[in-house]
Amino acid sequence: MTRPTHPRYLQRDRRWHPPAYAPGYKTSVPRSPRQALVSLQNPTATELTGPSFERMTLGPHDNDLLMNFRQGTEHDGLPVGERIMVFGRVLDQFGKPVPQTLVEMWQANAGGRYRHKKDQYLAPLDPNFGGVGRTITDEQGWYRFRTVRPGPYPWPNDVNSWRPAHIHMSVMGPALSSRLITQLYFEGDPLIPHCPIVHTLNDPDAVRTLTAKLDLARSRPMDALAYRFDIVTRGQFQTYFENQG
Amino acid sequence: MSQLIPLDPAATPGDLIYRESPSQTAGPYVHIGLALEVAGLPLREVEIGNTMATDQADGTPIELVGTVFDGNGDIVRDVFIEAWQADADGTYQSAWQHDNVFNSFGRAAPDAFGEGQWRFHTIKPGACLDARGQLMAPHVALSVFARGINIALHTRLYFGDETRANESCPVLNAVESPARRRTLIATPEPGDSGRIRYRFDIVLQGEGETVFFDF
Numbered sequence: 001m002t003r004p005t006h007p008r009y010l011q012r013d014r015r016w017h018p019p020a021y022a023p024g025y026k027t028s029v030p031r032s033p034r035q036a037l038v039s040l041q042n043p044t045a046t047e048l049t050g051p052s053f054e055r056m057t058l059g060p061h062d063n064d065l066l067m068n069f070r071q072g073t074e075h076d077g078l079p080v081g082e083r084i085m086v087f088g089r090v091l092d093q094f095g096k097p098v099p100q101t102l103v104e105m106w107q108a109n110a111g112g113r114y115r116h117k118k119d120q121y122l123a124p125l126d127p128n129f130g131g132v133g134r135t136i137t138d139e140q141g142w143y144r145f146r147t148v149r150p151g152p153y154p155w156p157n158d159v160n161s162w163r164p165a166h167i168h169m170s171v172m173g174p175a176l177s178s179r180l181i182t183q184l185y186f187e188g189d190p191l192i193p194h195c196p197i198v199h200t201l202n203d204p205d206a207v208r209t210l211t212a213k214l215d216l217a218r219s220r221p222m223d224a225l226a227y228r229f230d231i232v233t234r235g236q237f238q239t240y241f242e243n244q245g
Numbered sequence: 246m247s248q249l250i251p252l253d254p255a256a257t258p259g260d261l262i263y264r265e266s267p268s269q270t271a272g273p274y275v276h277i278g279l280a281l282e283v284a285g286l287p288l289r290e291v292e293i294g295n296t297m298a299t300d301q302a303d304g305t306p307i308e309l310v311g312t313v314f315d316g317n318g319d320i321v322r323d324v325f326i327e328a329w330q331a332d333a334d335g336t337y338q339s340a341w342q343h344d345n346v347f348n349s350f351g352r353a354a355p356d357a358f359g360e361g362q363w364r365f366h367t368i369k370p371g372a373c374l375d376a377r378g379q380l381m382a383p384h385v386a387l388s389v390f391a392r393g394i395n396i397a398l399h400t401r402l403y404f405g406d407e408t409r410a411n412e413s414c415p416v417l418n419a420v421e422s423p424a425r426r427r428t429l430i431a432t433p434e435p436g437d438s439g440r441i442r443y444r445f446d447i448v449l450q451g452e453g454e455t456v457f458f459d460f
């Protein structure tokens with residue numbers, strides 16, 4: 001067996017990410033490790049490789065939440081809510097596009113209700129809205145979804161906690177090291193500064209990177225507003241650095 | 246305009262390093278997006294599930310099962326787990342396809358109203374080399390996501406019947422405490438249709454807390 005070489009990744013800044021224990025978000029209290037993480041100074045093939053989904057067959061509406069759960073015909077079966085496009089690029093920390101990577105998302109409907117066995121919120125389900133999407137980035141790292149803007153919803157944390165409108169975003173990137181699940185918030189949402197989950201982030205800049213911006217220029221007249229949301233995965237070192245030391 | 250933030254505000258264009266997008270919890274409804282059956286959603290034509298190997302795959306068929314516990318000893322029922330492992334020859338098969346006889350990647354989550362146990366159907370992985378050419382014992386990388394987990398927790402499942410390989414594994418030995426090392430060893434037990442089942446309970450916090458890695 002030969003010694004495997006795989007591109008390495010920029011170190012993850014654990015102070016930029018939310019800490020495991022963030023008592024303002026109460027469920028993190030019993031679900032956060034007390035022991036320190038064990039650092040692997042020499043990550044192996046296990047951490048430096050990961051699944052690729054270039055050959056995965058996606059359905060024609062997998063990235064179109066306006067269409068992928070509709071019950072009726074094209075004209076009578078559309079979900080209720082503000083029609084939006086959520087789009088952006090997946091880049092690594094060096095600004096290099098991350099092509100052909102799987103981007104998945106899920107969200108509540110326009111009333112703030114999730115299509116999930118366990119969601120009991122009194123806002124109704126939308127018969128034409130499922131709330132799940134997935135796509136593969138193109139050669140330049142671009143992805144795009146069409147959906148409705150999700151509604152805010154109340155949740156048991158403080159006596160009166162509300163989630164700002166958000167979309168859960170999942171990106172694989174090239175390796176286990178780049179795997180990331182995060183949330184997209186919407187520019188101008190007054191609930192953002194009140195949210196205990198947003199507050200698990202210590203740096204206001206971190207919140208900014210998770211706030212999608214309205215892109216009026218790319219919006220479709222008489223159709224849908226566009227929100228831009230770029231996702232940055234860990235920087236992959238090129239061969240020059242990879243071979244050092 | 247994009248919402249990216251440079252690591253060093255003084256960096257010049259062409260020499261920019263951006264901040265990684267920060268993690269946020271996958272939340273209680275992660276299944277809608279990543280484990281549709283558990284949410285109660287209709288399945289699409291292709292889903293990434295917990296069967297990583299079919300009967301045609303090379304290697305010893307095995308089951309991996311476990312329960313995740315929180316710091317109170319309560320079962321974390323809304324957990325979502327991803328697995329990443331080598332094939333029987335110790336090679337990672339990156340190109341995931343639903344009709345492959347073996348995929349290195351899989352996803353599992355307990356039933357929404359069940360006992361809280363997750364399960365993978367796979368084959369025992371082969372040993373592979375680390376970056377310095379030392380042999381690592383067979384293992385499966387597991388990433389743990391759930392409500393209350395702000396950033397994925399990464400652990401490794403090792404096999405209780407690979408004592409010698411485990412003793413010389415450089416990654417297991419990177420865990421200083423032998424007691425903590427034991428939290429990474431799955432216990433073999435008789436499984437369905439003659440297969441070996443390995444049980445790997447994950448403790449998020451407190452006594453017997455599972456080792457989680459940073460890399």
Ligand SMILES: [Fe+2]
Pocket residue numbers: 163166168272274
């Ligand atoms: Fe949510």
